[in-house]
Amino acid sequence: MSIIKNEIPLLEYDTDPTAVIMPGHEGFDMVLPEKAVYAFLGEEVDRYARSRGARVAARFESETKLYPVYVLEEGGEEICFMQAPVGAPAAAQILDWLISYGVKKVISSGSCGVLADLPEGIFLVPSRALRDEGTSYHYLPPSRFIDISEEARGAVEKALTERGLPYREVVTWSTDGFYRETRDKVEYRKSEGCSVVEMECSALAACASLRGILWGQLLYTADTLADAENYDERDWGAKAAGLALKVSIEAVRNL
Numbered sequence: 001m002s003i004i005k006n007e008i009p010l011l012e013y014d015t016d017p018t019a020v021i022m023p024g025h026e027g028f029d030m031v032l033p034e035k036a037v038y039a040f041l042g043e044e045v046d047r048y049a050r051s052r053g054a055r056v057a058a059r060f061e062s063e064t065k066l067y068p069v070y071v072l073e074e075g076g077e078e079i080c081f082m083q084a085p086v087g088a089p090a091a092a093q094i095l096d097w098l099i100s101y102g103v104k105k106v107i108s109s110g111s112c113g114v115l116a117d118l119p120e121g122i123f124l125v126p127s128r129a130l131r132d133e134g135t136s137y138h139y140l141p142p143s144r145f146i147d148i149s150e151e152a153r154g155a156v157e158k159a160l161t162e163r164g165l166p167y168r169e170v171v172t173w174s175t176d177g178f179y180r181e182t183r184d185k186v187e188y189r190k191s192e193g194c195s196v197v198e199m200e201c202s203a204l205a206a207c208a209s210l211r212g213i214l215w216g217q218l219l220y221t222a223d224t225l226a227d228a229e230n231y232d233e234r235d236w237g238a239k240a241a242g243l244a245l246k247v248s249i250e251a252v253r254n255l
Helices: 045-052 088-100 149-163 184-192 201-211 239-253
Strands: 036-041 055-061 066-074 077-083 105-114 123-132 145-146 169-174 194-198 214-224
Touching: 036 088, 036 239, 045 066, 045 239, 066 239, 077 088, 077 239, 088 201, 105 149, 105 201, 105 239, 123 149, 123 194, 123 201, 123 239, 145 201, 145 239, 149 169, 149 214, 149 239, 169 201, 194 214, 201 214, 214 239
Parallel strands: 036 077, 036 105, 105 214, 123 169, 169 194
Antiparallel strands: 055 066, 066 077, 105 194, 123 145, 123 214
16 A cells, blocks of 8 residues: 555545546647646736637636636747636646646746735745645645745746846745634744745645646735734735736746
């Protein structure tokens, strides 16, 4: 048996990389480009696809939505890009599926809440993530943090630098519990070095690690939890979304 057992089910890990249902089990006759942008940017992805005349290479069908996979040519090479669903389980499922059809180098982008005194709409590059979600534990053995690929971080930072955009590297807190970011937990995570919070980074990094691909992330600041008594949604960093997508495309081309 390949299962490393534990009294707590979430901390049990199966070292066997195969499963009863494998990504790509549908057997679609397609090979996607190696480079992909997998973005938590809502309708921005579809708008960009329409503006560039991107073709739809495939659709991932979930119980609630069809997710188009777009392909276009950027600088003489094909890349694919698609909208990512919020939440670690769904996000990792689709990433795993993309990998099964040929994707090997991925940049994700999306917003994050801030735990420190950071203005809205600035760009951040996570260097590691605290694993406070459940999905990553199905891809890697238990650990408190997971590091993000240095090569992928470098590609994101190069794209930001070439555009003259300031950024900083951060440690992020990935959590499933959007409504369970309690005052004490926020303070605890800050004491561990986390300055932002989101829901998927550690899970996507773990999926990429198990499958042996390159993955990195670009974040931009949205709401703020820095003052627990005065939570502020601000504008969810909306003005940065379009630029984040363009930077992510440039970053994945750097890989």
